[in-house]
Amino acid sequence: xxxxxxxxxxxxxxxxxxxxxxxxxxxxxxxxxxxxxxxxxxxxxxxxxxxxxxxxxxxxxxxxxxxxxxxxxxxxxxxxxxxxxxxxxxxxxxxxxxxxxxxxxxxxxxxxxxxxxxxxxxxxxxxxxxxxxxxxxxxxxxxxxxxxxxxxxxxxxxxxxxxxxxxxxxxxxxxxxxxxxxxxxxxxxxxxxxxxxxxxxxxxxxxxxxxxxxxxxxxxxxxxxxxxxxxxxxxxxxxxxxxxxxxxxxxxxxxxxxxxxxxxxxxxxxxx
Amino acid sequence: xxxxxxxxxxxxxxxxxxxxxxxxxxxxxxxxxxxxxxxxxxxxxxxxxxxxxxxxxxxxxxxxxxxxxxxxxxxxxxxxxxxxxxxxxxxxxxxxxxxxxxxxxxxxxxxxxxxxxxxxxxxxxxxxxxxxxxxxxxxxxxxxxxxxxxxxxxxxxxxxxxxxxxxxxxxxxxxxxxxxxxxxxxxxxxxxxxxxxxxxxxxxxxxxxxxxxxxxxxxxxxxxxxxxxxxxxxxxxxxxxxxxxxxxxxxxxxxxxxxxxxxxxxxxxxxxxxxxxxxxxxxxxxxxxxxxxxxxxxxxxxxxxxxxxxxxxxxxxxxxxxxxxxxxxxxxxxxxxxxxxxxxxxxxxxxxxxxxxxxxxxxxxxxxxxxxxxx
Amino acid sequence: xxxxxxxxxxxxxxxxxxxxxxxxxxxxxxxxxxxxxxxxxxxxxxxxxxxxxxxxxxxxxxxxxxxxxxxxxxxxxxxxxxxxxxxxxxxxxxxxxxxxxxxxxxxxxxxxxxxxxxxxxxxxxxxxxxxxxxxxxxxxxxxxxxxxxxxxxxxxxxxxxxxxxxxxxxxxxxxxxxxxxxxxxxxxxxxxxxxxxxxxxxxxxxxxxxxxxxxxxxxxxxxxxxxxxxxxxxxxxxxxxxxxxxxxxxxxxxxxxxxxxxxxxxxxxxxxxxxxx
Numbered sequence: 033x034x035x036x037x038x039x040x041x042x043x044x045x046x047x048x049x050x051x052x053x054x055x056x057x058x059x060x061x062x063x064x065x066x067x068x069x070x071x072x073x074x075x076x077x078x079x080x081x082x083x084x085x086x087x088x089x090x091x092x093x094x095x096x097x098x099x100x101x102x103x104x105x106x107x108x109x110x111x112x113x114x115x116x117x118x119x120x121x122x123x124x125x126x127x128x129x130x131x132x133x134x135x136x137x138x139x140x141x142x143x144x145x146x147x148x149x150x151x152x153x154x155x156x157x158x159x160x161x162x163x164x165x166x167x168x169x170x171x172x173x174x175x176x177x178x179x180x181x182x183x184x185x186x187x188x189x190x191x192x193x194x195x196x197x198x199x200x201x202x203x204x205x206x207x208x209x210x211x212x213x214x215x216x217x218x219x220x221x222x223x224x225x226x227x228x229x230x231x232x233x234x235x236x237x238x239x240x241x242x243x244x245x246x247x248x249x250x251x252x253x254x255x256x257x258x259x260x261x262x263x264x265x266x267x268x269x270x271x272x273x274x275x276x277x278x279x280x281x282x283x284x285x286x287x288x289x290x291x292x293x294x295x296x297x298x299x300x301x302x303x304x
Numbered sequence: 305x306x307x308x309x310x311x312x313x314x315x316x317x318x319x320x321x322x323x324x325x326x327x328x329x330x331x332x333x334x335x336x337x338x339x340x341x342x343x344x345x346x347x348x349x350x351x352x353x354x355x356x357x358x359x360x361x362x363x364x365x366x367x368x369x370x371x372x373x374x375x376x377x378x379x380x381x382x383x384x385x386x387x388x389x390x391x392x393x394x395x396x397x398x399x400x401x402x403x404x405x406x407x408x409x410x411x412x413x414x415x416x417x418x419x420x421x422x423x424x425x426x427x428x429x430x431x432x433x434x435x436x437x438x439x440x441x442x443x444x445x446x447x448x449x450x451x452x453x454x455x456x457x458x459x460x461x462x463x464x465x466x467x468x469x470x471x472x473x474x475x476x477x478x479x480x481x482x483x484x485x486x487x488x489x490x491x492x493x494x495x496x497x498x499x500x501x502x503x504x505x506x507x508x509x510x511x512x513x514x515x516x517x518x519x520x521x522x523x524x525x526x527x528x529x530x531x532x533x534x535x536x537x538x539x540x541x542x543x544x545x546x547x548x549x550x551x552x553x554x555x556x557x558x559x560x561x562x563x564x565x566x567x568x569x570x571x572x573x574x575x576x577x578x579x580x581x582x583x584x585x586x587x588x589x590x591x592x593x594x595x596x597x598x599x600x601x602x603x604x605x606x607x608x609x610x611x612x613x614x615x616x617x618x619x620x621x622x623x624x625x626x627x628x629x630x631x632x633x634x635x636x637x638x639x640x641x642x643x644x645x646x647x648x649x650x651x652x653x654x655x656x657x658x659x660x661x662x663x664x665x666x667x668x669x670x671x672x673x674x675x676x677x678x679x
Numbered sequence: 680x681x682x683x684x685x686x687x688x689x690x691x692x693x694x695x696x697x698x699x700x701x702x703x704x705x706x707x708x709x710x711x712x713x714x715x716x717x718x719x720x721x722x723x724x725x726x727x728x729x730x731x732x733x734x735x736x737x738x739x740x741x742x743x744x745x746x747x748x749x750x751x752x753x754x755x756x757x758x759x760x761x762x763x764x765x766x767x768x769x770x771x772x773x774x775x776x777x778x779x780x781x782x783x784x785x786x787x788x789x790x791x792x793x794x795x796x797x798x799x800x801x802x803x804x805x806x807x808x809x810x811x812x813x814x815x816x817x818x819x820x821x822x823x824x825x826x827x828x829x830x831x832x833x834x835x836x837x838x839x840x841x842x843x844x845x846x847x848x849x850x851x852x853x854x855x856x857x858x859x860x861x862x863x864x865x866x867x868x869x870x871x872x873x874x875x876x877x878x879x880x881x882x883x884x885x886x887x888x889x890x891x892x893x894x895x896x897x898x899x900x901x902x903x904x905x906x907x908x909x910x911x912x913x914x915x916x917x918x919x920x921x922x923x924x925x926x927x928x929x930x931x932x933x934x935x936x937x938x939x940x941x942x943x944x945x946x947x948x949x950x951x952x953x954x955x956x
Contacts, residue, residue, distance in 0.1 A: 042863055050760045053753055057776055057834060060791030063801045067794050075794060077804035121687035130684065139691040144885070145936060146698075147892035149909045150929040153916060154697030157704055157926070177694045180687075197407035200374055203394040204401040205421035205472060212395075215420075219411045238784030241894040241909065245916070255786045259895060262790050271794065274787045282779045294774050300762065300842035 061278050068271035075268070086272035096273060099257030103237050105168065106253055110175035111183075111232035117176070118183030118232075119225060126191045141181045151178060152245030159246065167251070174246050175239060179232040186231060189299065190224025227297045230288055234281070325350040325385060325508040326371065326476050332379035333366050340366040342532040343380065348476075349524075351506040353499070357519040358529035359555070364512045365480065367529075371510060372478055373397050385475050395424075400469030400507075401478040405485065406461045408453035414440070414464050415449035421472040439471040442501060459490050466498065470505065477502070479511040483518060495522055516556050520544060528552050546586060550678045553602040558650075560608060562601040562619065562642045564677065566593055576601050576677050578642060581618040583670050585677045599677045605650035607672040610635065610660060617667030621647060626657045633657055637668065704926035716923050723927035732911070732928075736935065739891065739907045742822065743939075746829040747886040750837045751879065753830060758841035758878075759871075781835035785895040792828040792900060793819070820904040828896045833886040840885060844878020845871070880947035884940055891936055908932045 068086055070079035090096060124130070125137060143151060151174065159170040198220060202212045218225075240255040247256050261270055288294055295301045324347030333341040341363045348354045356364035369375045370382055373394035382389045389397060400421075408417050415436055422432045440446050443463035453461055462482060469477060482498075483491045499522055502509050513519055519526045520540040527537045528551075536548045547553035554561075564576040564583070574587035576599060583601060590599065613620050621639030624646060633656050637647045647668065649656075660666050705724070708717030726732065761777065764770045780788060795801045796818035803815040818824040852874065856866045894909040901910070908928055915925040 039863060046756065046760070049756045053757045054773075054776060056753070057757075057780060057831070059801075060788060060795055060831065061780075063795045064791040066801075075797065075799050077799075077801050077808075117686040117690055120683040124683035124687070128683070136684070136688060136691050139694060140687060143694070145888040145940060147888075147909065147929070147932060147936065149892065149894055149912050150701060150933055151694070151697060153912065153922075153925060153929055154699075154701040156916075157700040157922065158697045161700065173693055174697075177690055177697075180690060195405065195407065197403040197405060198409060200372070200394070201401065201403060201407040201409070201468075202420065203374075204372055204397075204399050204478070205468065206395050206398070206424045207420070208395050209393075211424060216409060220409075234782040238782055240785050241892065244894070244913070255784050258786045258790070259899075262786070262793075262899060270790055274790060277787050278779070278783060281782050282775065285775050285779045285782065289771055289775060289778075294778060295770070298778075298839050298843065300839065300846045 064271050064274045064278070067268050068275045070268055070271075073267040075266075086268040087276070089267075090269040090273040090276070093261075093269060095252075095257045095261065096254065099252055099254035102168075102247075102251055103253040103255075106171050106175055106251075107233050107237040109168075109172045110179060110236045111229055113172070114176045114180045114183045114232045114236075115187075115225065115229045118180050118228065119187045119221075122184055122187035122191055125188060137184075140184060143178050144181045148178065148239070148241035149245065152242030155242070156245045171243065171246050171251055171253070174242050175236045178239060178242060179235045182231045182235060183228040186228035186297070187221070187224050190221050194220055223292050223297075227288065227292045230284070230292075234284065324348045324383075325352070326354075326510065327383040328367070328370075328380065329383070330380035331367070331370060331377045331382060333363075333370060333375060334378050339532050341370070341377075344529075344532070344534055345380075346527060346534060346537065348508060348510065350508055353502055353509045353511065353522060353524045355511045355513060355519040355523035355526035356529060357513055357516060357526050357556075358535075360514060362529040363532040364514075364529050368478055368480055368510060368512045371476070372399055372401055398472070398475045399478055400472060400474030400476070402462075402465045402469050402480065402482045404481045406453075406465040406482075408461055408464055408468075410453055412452075413449065414445070414451050414453070414456070417453070417464055418468045418471055421468065425472065435471055436467075439467045442470070442504075443467045443497075458486050459494055462486065462494060463497075466501070470501070470507070474507065477507045477509040479509065481513055483513070483515075491518075498522075520556070528555060530555075545674050547602070547676055549589065550600070550602075553676060553678070558605050558648055559602045560605060560643065560647045561645065562603060562647075563644075564599050564601045564642075566590060566595060566597050566599050566677075568595065574677065576675075578618045578670065580616060581670060583618075583675055584673050585675050589676070589678050593679055597679065599679055601675055601677045603670055603675045605634065605648040607670060607674055608647065608649045609669050609671045610649055610651065610656055611667045611669055613665050613667040617669050618642070619668050621666060621668060623660055623662050623664050623666060625662060628654065628657065635660075637666065639668065642668075701926045701929050704923050705930045706927075707923045709921045709923045723924050724931070726924065727927060727931055735906050735908060735911055736931070738822075738905070739932075740935070740939070742826060742829070742897070742905075742907060743887050743890040745822075745826050746833060746890040747883045749826065749830045750833045750886045751841075751883055754834055754837035754841055754882065755879075757834075758838045758845055761838065761842050762845040777835055777838045780831065781839075785832060785893065788832055789828055789896045789899050792824075792831065792896075796824050796827070796900070819900060820902040822905050825897050825901050825905045828900050829890050829893055832893060832896060833889050836889065837882040837886050840882040841875065841878045844875045844881070848874045877947070880943060884943050887939060887943070888936060891932065 066077070066079065067075060069082050069084070070076065071081035071083035071085070072079070121140070125133065155170055155174040159167075164170055194217070198216050199212050202216045207215065238255060239253070240259065243253050243256050244259065247253060258270060258273065285294070326348040328344050328346045330343045330345050331341055332339070332343055344363070344367060356367055358364050366375065370377055371384070373389065373392065377390060384397060384399070409420065412420070418436045418439060419432050422435060427435070436449070437446070440448065443466055445460060445463050445467065448456070448460065453464070456464065465482070483494060486494060495518065511522065523540055525537065525539055526543060528535045528543060530551055536543055536552045543552065543556055547556060553559050562578055564578045567575045567577045567582065569575070569587050572587055573584045574590045576583045576585055578601060585601070593599065611617060619639055619642035621637035624636045624638050627634040627636070632650055632652050633654050635649045635651065635656055637649060639647050649668065704716055706719050706721070708720045708722065710717045757773070757777065761770065761773045764773065793800070797803070798815040798817070798819065802818070806812045806816060848871065852870050853866050856870045861869065892909065893907065894913065897905055897907040898910050898913070901907070912925045912928050915921045915928065
């Protein structure tokens with residue numbers, strides 16, 4: 033298509049705007065990386081001397097270590113349970129008609145709009161009332177409810193996109209419903225299940241506001257430990273931890289994009 | 305209703321007495337308010353290639369899904385091999401099915417797809433390999449075992465789907481518009497191949513399509529359906545040459561509708577007057593019609609001919625366009641006196657084009673006794 | 680079917696129970712020095728009308744509004760570029776840059792912004808170094824600083840929702856408009872933008888809800904001078920153990936969210952008439 037000067041100018045401005053916005057998105061990560069390698073305990077730009085010592089300090093810091101371990105425990109349980117519960121319910125939603133279907137779906141999706149501090153306070157009060165004071169169970173239950181909408185959506189979308197004729201073909205070839213489920217439905221849903229689980233795990237590991245309400249010193253997750261650190265100390269250990277965090281997350285996202293196709297998972301592929 | 309029942313008995317002949325390989329007895333299926341199938345009865349013989357043909361929404365796919373067990377009927381019964389199937393789930397029906405998009409399992413290779421039905425039946429590995437190899441040979445795909453469906457062309461995918469359906473020796477083969485995704489040339493050769501294999505294995509086949517030329521060329525018999533009922537059941541020849549009503553006459557092949565007048569009845573034939581010309585048609589559909597009533601005569605384009613405009617012609621018109629089709633020419637004619645619509649005349653060669661230019665006035669005559677008339 | 684729905688039912692029940700607990704507490708009296716609430720009362724809700732608390736509500740809604748609209752304006756071009764870029768590598772890069780912050784969590788991102796916006800942070804260092812300003816510009820503890828960080832928090836989800844809407848617009852609509860003589864700006868304003876409205880509404884709605892829910896950003900960057908409902912709830916709960924009043928704030932906040940979101944939805948109903956099919 034021939035392009036006029038006007039169109040070229042528009043295209044150039046458009047590209048410039050996009051580059052500026054990307055700069056805005058990347059800026060904090062870039063700045064925190066510079067800060068993490070600063071030798072001094074006090075922030076200064078540009079740093080006078082470089083050092084890796086804050087990384088060593090962050091890794092050695094006991095609260096971070098505990099938070100990381102607690103976070104893994106909570107994440108492993110909540111994302112796995114949420115995957116099982118969400119996948120089963122998505123299946124029920126897709127295949128059956130039953131009473132209060134829309135109501136239950138609405139309730140399960142509601143954490144998307146209910147502020148996390150409200151959910152956190154609710155679980156805190158509930159736990160206090162039934163005497164499970166701030167145990168792992170409460171933290172995990174709270175996280176399950178918070179990440180469930182994402183799993184539910186992810187699995188439901190892949191179920192809806194699953195062509196019914198695969199299952200019908202298997203049935204016509206003599207496979208019983210259970211066999212169809214195990215040999216056809218589940219393998220074909222696998223990308224949706226994996227991405228649902230991955231989303232749930234990443235959201236759970238990073239959940240902060242509700243966790244702040246429902247965790248105790250013994251059960252605090254990494255984001256809560258980081259928050260407490262930022263409130264008390266100003267040295268670049270937190271910057272070093274942030275850099276590790278950003279690197280690990282970016283690596284996971286790149287992996288997910290390569291193996292699952294983020295565009296497809298997020299439903300943002302140009303259809304025509 | 306009565307007329308349809310007559311038709312059924314007449315075209316089916318002695319076969320109606322036998323127990324078919326597949327039988328539908330007064331099958332009814334409703335989806336909410338709409339009735340998708342309204343008391344459909346049909347018997348399909350062992351080894352027969354039966355086509356269900358009709359416009360979309362006519363109920364043909366519903367009937368196929370009922371045979372497969374993906375749906376269950378609201379009334380009537382379905383028998384396969386003499387056994388009532390109403391409450392038998394799909395996986396116990398011993399059917400083979402080919403889907404419109406083939407539905408080859410994307411997470412299995414060709415061998416895995418074809419072996420699936422055998423594995424489910426617990427066939428031992430050696431026997432399984434032997435049968436997979438044999439059936440892939442049958443569909444001319446030997447050596448493709450390790451390919452994935454995505455690595456195959458459309459025609460190859462279709463052959464795998466056919467092999468997968470046939471390897472389990474199904475009592476009935478169900479085909480749901482399997483050719484609709486193929487381009488025209490490939491379609492023709494795949495049709496020939498399918499028919500050859502079907503004859504060789506003598507497997508009872510139900511084939512669903514909305515493509516009438518496909519239906520005419522492949523079927524032993526075909527059922528023309530509309531609005532949840534079978535309008536006519538018969539051999540392709542019967543359906544094409546003796547359509548039982550207006551719907552069938554206009555749905556199958558091209559048809560010109562000429563305004564005529566019923567002049568009289570001679571035995572099994574009725575005489576229709578079109579201008580100065582008299583045409584003999586089967587009197588069946590006109591049994592109760594009064595003398596000199598207006599009737600519509602349905603004539604195939606190849607049964608009309610162009611000539612110089614003379615008094616002796618059935619009717620006259622002006623040529624609107626010639627459409628060159630290679631082996632023949634389709635000529636469209638504006639003809640106010642005998643027909644509401646433009647007439648279509650199909651003539652061999654291309655003389656028609658050179659002899660009468662667009663805008664020329666021509667006479668039209670009916671060249672064959674194979675016309676039908678309805679009120 | 681029961682086997683499939685039962686665990687989900689249990690989860691739904693847990694959530695409803697937690698929310699019911701909040702509602703119940705909001706109607707109970709606060710007994711200073713005790714964690715157990717007193718008798719039933721409406722006092723918590725009448726207390727909310729005090730100017731101090733009313734102010735926080737207004738500020739919260741204002742910050743949510745500013746954040747949602749700014750995120751929309753900044754996110755739209757990026758979503759457009761993401762959907763329309765033809766180059767696969769460029770597209771993947773954009774996608775990774777957009778999605779990664781979504782999973783960084785509020786604390787890491789807020790901390791990073793403190794380093795960017797602080798008085799001896801990145802931006803002020805540059806401004807001072809270049810001699811543009813003599814005194815550090817005060818970004819911390821201002822509404823501006825909070826909104827900038829919040830826009831960064833809500834950006835990924837906004838871009839994803841806009842991109843989802845944009846990617847489902849048949850490009851033939853745009854080609855048709857072009858063939859009819861519309862220039863690129865006109866095509867965008869008369870075809871692309873109206874057809875992407877469902878995504879705009881979904882994005883703004885989610886950005887609004889997420890901002891409402893934000894805690895670490897207003898807490899750390901607002902530093903007590905920019906307060907949102909979430910900060911007040913935390914303060915009341917963990918500084919003065921006034922759970923009943925915190926609960927009433929939650930209930931009112933939730934009601935407010937629902938009102939604002941239904942208003943948005945109502946507005947989008949009118950837009951649905953132009954949605955294709």
